[in-house]
Amino acid sequence: MVIWGVCNRKLSGLVCLAVAGAVLLGLAVPAQAEIYRWVDDDGTVHYSSTPQPETSQRERRIYDSEGRMREILPAPVSAEERAQAAAEREQAERALEATQRARQDRAERETQLRRAYASLDEIEELRERRERSIGGNIQRSEAQEKTLLRERERIRRQLDGANEDSRLADRYRAELEELDARIARERQYRRGQRDRLSAIHERLDLDRRDFQQLVLNGSR
Template structure:
């Protein structure tokens, strides 16, 4: 079909459906609606009753004067319903997360207010904890130094001894010293880890106190 023939066909089809709407408007009661929809095969339908529920296409409602009164969108597909459900669940999760975050922040603020009067108290506590743990570390270092000197003395005695029984006794003493030195080093490592943990916690307390208590009051 040529371009002119196609345009003529489209024009006559439009006239036909327009006349059909006009005829329906004349034969139907004044208050009746006219429904227009396109089926799955692409065929346009006009009726005074809604399109079959099995159809998944958009409906257009005309009044008795042939004027479009309403567009009823096509019902959502299974995929669209699933997407809407997923979006609703996501929104609910985000809402719950925001609510929990507000509750956690309020709880954290109460905790800080109960623990400290001001930022200076946090720094004073830091100084006390660092001094106490630092003293434990220093004592452990001094004890290890003593044990190391004792180990060297026993090693020399072991090397100089010609008696099998003496060498066995020195060997037992050396094994005991090695264990004690290892325990001191493990203890000191634990204290150093404890000090780091205390410093990190107090850094966080200071940051949160500034943000939640001081800045929050402003």
């Protein structure tokens, strides 16, 4: 070899062997060899040409032959961390779905309002019409109850003047029961009408608010 020839001519045998060994060693180590730095569970720092043991739970740092850090490999994820990450992903997905549903509901609500009303004044006009209609129903029911109460009072006087054990008294009592039932129905009807009017006011208040926010303010 050339190395041995050079050594024989210029160097002594011992020096020649040392130089040849160093050259051969340099040839055996690749120029881009990776050096691994890792810390074990006891905190001890290790350097080696092989990765850290798989059982280690710490991060790994990879250096090149010139001592420059090339890459950081994170520590393996534990089962608890994987479960937490999965839970966080699921929560984020649910939040995204909720946001998308809210946007869709908002768009559908805006479309509904635009089809139903042309302005806020139209909402108030509808409110007034409903109030007049339901108010008229309540007034007619109140008038009907007054008529029934007068009829009830008349039959009550007849019952008081009749023989209690007579067939006529039995008829008066039956008529009174029928009148009481009709009066109760009128009162129940008016309660239902008032509940209906309250629900209409609540819905129209909501329509007015949403129309203001989604249609008027949203179009600016």
